[in-house]
Structures are given as structure tokens and as C-alpha cells.
Amino acid sequence: MDIVIIIALIAIFLPIYFATYLDRNSKLKYYIGAMTMLGVFGMYLNSGSSVFFIYAAAASAYLARPKKAVRAIIIISLVALVSAIFSPIPMPWRLWAYGPGVIFTILIGMLGVFQQEKLRTNAKLSLAQEEIEQLATVAERERIARDLHDLLGHTLSIITLKSELAGKLIDTDKQKAKQEIKDVEEISRKTLKEVRVAISGYRSRGLVAEIANTKLILSSANINFDYDVDLNLLSPLQEANLSLILREAVTNIVRHSKANKARLKILEKEKNILFEISDNGIGIIAKEGNGLKGIKERIEALGGNVEIQPKDGVNLTILLPIEEKQADLEKMLVGK
Template sequence: MSDDDEPRGARYVRYLWLAYLGSLVFQPAFDPDAGPLDWVLVGVLVALFLPLYLAVTRPRSDRAVLVLAGAMALLGLVGSLVNSGASVFVIYAAAAVAYLEPVRRALTAIGGLLGVLLLMLVVSPAPMPWRFLALAPAFVFTVVVGAVNVVDAERGRTRRRLRRADAEIERLAALAERERIGRDLHDLLGHTLSVVVVKVELAGRLVPLDAERAAAEVHDIEQIAREALGEVRTAVAGYRAGGLDAELARAHRALTAAGVDVDVDVELPALPAAHESVLALAVRECVTNVVRHAAATAARIDGALDGGTAVLEVTDDGRGADGPEGAGLTGMRERVSALGGAVDVTVADGTRVRVELPLAASPPVPRTPTGPAAAVEP
């Protein structure tokens, strides 16, 4: 009968149900042979019942509910020997056991209470047919109240399961968002800081040799830092700026600054925003790895449409890697996989990263191919 999820005002409704104890007064009120003792017995029955009722309406274990409901039914059985209205105690017991779990246990308990009513029908001292007329409402209301409360209990359990499911969904969504932010910050700042480090080292070497070139590199570092700041702001807002063309331009500039000869041959049509963003981040991650780890002298970025699949390849002649994949490559795989694509990494006389990203069934809109000349535009 207790439900932690009931509205605050509903918890007081349980006290209104005590009005049905009025059935105990019918017999002494309408029986011409009733005397003061019958009224005293009504008071005794109510006094014995109230603690049981108040206890069972508080959150209890199923075992405690069964014990309290059994005590109510026993009180009703004994009380029916002196007052046929005591059968109301069985109805209260049915309302309590209806909240047992699972539902089968609740229905079994209600069936047991109906058995108690049958026993009352046998032992009641009232003559027939008055005995049957007195207990018939108890049979009806035990079934009705028990069934209604079983449905209410199941509805309450369903609400609780839905709330737990909603809470779990929110928790998983927050976890996924934290992982997404971590991947995005790695891709945004990892690449940019790698370029900044390379250019700072280059500027430091140029200061005693070519001050004008060193100043140009410092100016370029400033521009890269400003672009990174803008990208972080747009990432926080949930957007990506620049697209694949801009990323290819940054890649060409970063590789050139690191002393890597780069050839860009990307001929892709206009892609959906999500696909273009994934490919742009793939280019960024690959170029970051070339600048940081590959010790390469040459690199190549190729892109083309193969049937309904956009294919992007980044290759270099560096030393490759034989350890576990880092967070950047793992994040790339997750993003590509989310769009139904695949990432293949081959290490042999350098490294080749191949990204295959299937497109939607509708044909993409042609755009001006992106080649080396376009890539070097700032």
C-alpha cells in the first residue's frame, strides 16, 4: 500500500479509508439484541486494528507486509465471531498485499484472503441468509480493491523503472558528451599546439640567421593561435568552422613548416556537413601524427569518390608506429564508425591511413576539386 512515488498529498488519503471502519457499527446499531458490550467490542476491534493499519501503510519489506496483513485477516476472523462487520479487516489486508512483488505473489495473497472469508462464512454465528448477506460485500470488495491496487502497484513500478531508465540515459549521454568534448579538444588543440611548437622551433633557429623570416614565422604563430581560439569557441558552441578545404590548407601549411614535402590531391564533391566534419578531423589527426611522431620527409593527401563512398588517404614515408593506438586515432575510428565508415591503418615503409565513409543515396552536388594550389591558400 506504500508507494514512494505517490504525490505528497496522496499520503494523507490513506487515513480517509478508515471511514470504512464504520461497517463495524452496523450490527450493534441495528441488532435489537445488541448491548453496551457490543459497543465496547467495536472499540476493542478498532484499537487492535489501527496499529496494524498504520504500520502496513509505511514502507515495509514484503515479509513484514505479509505478517501485518495476516494479522489483520486473523483479527477479522476472530472479530467476525462477535461482529460480522469485522470482515472489513480482510479488505484492508487485500489492499496491502496488492503491492507485493512479483504480481503473482500479490494475487496468491489475495486468494488466501478470500479463503479467510470463506472460513468466516463457516464459523460466523449469524444465521443464514444474514450471514451470507453480511459477508458478500467483503468478498466483492476484497477482489475489487485487491485488483485495483495490483494495477496501481504495477503502474508505480513502471514509473520507477522509467525514471531509472531516464536517469541512466542522462548519465550515458553526459558520459558520451564528455568523451566527445575530450576527443574534440584533442583534435583541435593537439594539432594546433604541434604546429605552434614546430614554428617556434623554426623561428628560434632563424633569429640569428634571418630575422625577417623569423618575424614572419612569429606572425604566422599568432595567426594560428587566433584561429585555434576561434575553433575552440565554435567547438564549445557545437559547431565546426572552415570545413575540409580549410583543413587541407592548414595541413599543407603545418607540414611545410615541419619540413615535410606535401602533395594534396583531393577531388571530392560537396559532402553532408557531418561527413565533411569527420573527414576534416581525420586530416587534422593524421597530419598531427606526421608532424609529431613520423619524422617523415614527404607526405601525400588523396581524396576521391569511389562509387557511393568518400575515400581519404594520408600517407607518409616516416618511421610508422608499432605501439597501441592513441586517443586521436581511437576518436577518429569512433567518429567514422558512427557514420557507417571504416578506418584502415597500414604501417610499411611509412604509414598509410585510409578512411572510407559511405554517403547518402542521393548524389552529391559537384564542387570545385581541391588540389595542391587550393590547399596552400590561407
């Protein structure tokens, strides 16, 4: 007889349980209520039916608002407690039969609410980061277009006019035509120098944009961000890699650290570049996955080294060589 009752309870429960995964909107509260009632009636037939309260509390975590979820879990727990009080099973066996069910209903339910709220927060932060990146990309494109128009528009017009004038003078006044061609050459060289300077400026703004993005993301997560940086130390390749590393480090801080403060340093230290980002969180280093592995591979390729320490939070320290030859080469290119 007990086996028949168990099979019947499970047969009723399973469709309700799977329905909670298929529809987590308007009907979810009805499925939660059905599982709770199944627990109430089932407890008079089989003491193991207290598990239905646990499933109902777990499903409550998926309600749209955390307050509704907590309220539902409290109601389910109270219903389970009242059902245990009026159970026909004598004491103290009643405590062993229903006590764990009531306790785990509260624990599993609250854990589910916490997990869902964490997922919602991460989703909001990811969406905010994507929007910030899109806005930054649009703004950068507009700025580059504006700079190139200001830089090249007037100069190219002058080159066109002087070239046309030289073409007209080539047969009548070769000396003046030669002077016009010489002017075109000088203007072209000057323009080339200005373009190289402008491109160098675009390179140096990569990490600046990432730092600004970092400040917005951490602010959204209620984390205070402080930084002390000297970007003139970095080559374009170093800057590009450190921008990606900064983004990965910030993602880890938001997801794992539970910090309220973060700090970034990019300074010269003993003829090396020191890149250090730290937080005052719980000091747990996330298991090495593609992110941390990628950081180490990038820095090793640049001839540097990485150290990660759980010191009053997590401290990521990177040392890179100062690429003097690269810096000198860029100066020569700009100065030509």
C-alpha cells in the first residue's frame, strides 16, 4: 500500500515540477501552491512528503521579485510547520520525520533566492557594460571622423589646388611649377607627421577608455574605484594587452570579491612597469579558468610575470619591461 501511495504522489508531483521550468511567469505561483498542497496532504500518508515543501521553496526563488520569493518561502515554511504539528505521528518521531523538511525548506529556498539575485545582478552589470562599450565605440568613431576631417580636409584641398596650379604652369613657368610641387611635397610630409601623431594619440587612449569603463562598471556595483597611472610608460602592444587584462580583473572583482573598494596602479618600479589592481574583498581567488590563464599567457608573451595574492582581498601584480627601443622607434617615426 505504501508503494502505491508513493507512486501516486510522485506521478502527481512530476508534471507540476517540470511545469515550473516550462513556465516561470504568471502560472509559477500556482505550481508552487500545488506542490505545497501536495506536501500538506501527502504528509498524512507518508512522512517523506515533506520533500514537496522543499521543492516548492526552491521554485519560489524564480518569482519575479526577491520580496515575493522570500514571502512565499516563509508561507511554505509555516504551512510545513503547522502540518508537522498536527501530524498523527507521535513525538519524538515526529521531529525526525518532519524537522529536516522544515529546516531544509527555509535553507534551500533562501539559497535559491540569493543565487537568483546574484544572477540578476550579473546580468544587469553585463548589460550595462555592453551599453557602455557601444556608446564608447560610437563616440570614438565620431571623434576619429571629426579629427580626420579637421586634420585632412583643409590640407587635401590645398594639395589639390597646388597640384592643379602646377599642372597649368608646367608649360608656361616651369620654375613656379617646380615651387608649387615642392610646396605640395612639404605639405604632404607635414600632414603625414600630423597623422602619425594623431594615430599615436588614438593608441594612448585605449587604456584611458578602459579605465573610464572600469569606473562606470564598479560604480554600478557600489565599488569605489581609485587609480594612479602613468600611461606614457606603455608601448601600444603593452597597452592593448593590459586593457584586456584590466577588463578581466574587473569582471572577477564584480562577480567574486564582495568588495567595496578597488585600486589600480600603473607606475615605474626599478626600471620595470608595475601594473597592480587590488580590492578589499573576501580574498578568494577564482579557480584558474580561461580568464586567469589568458592573463598569464599574455604577460609571458610580453616578457613579464604575474603574481596573484589573496592579501586583504585579491592583489593582481604584473611586472613588464619598459620597451625603450619601441618608444624610441615611435618617436623617430613621428619625427620624420
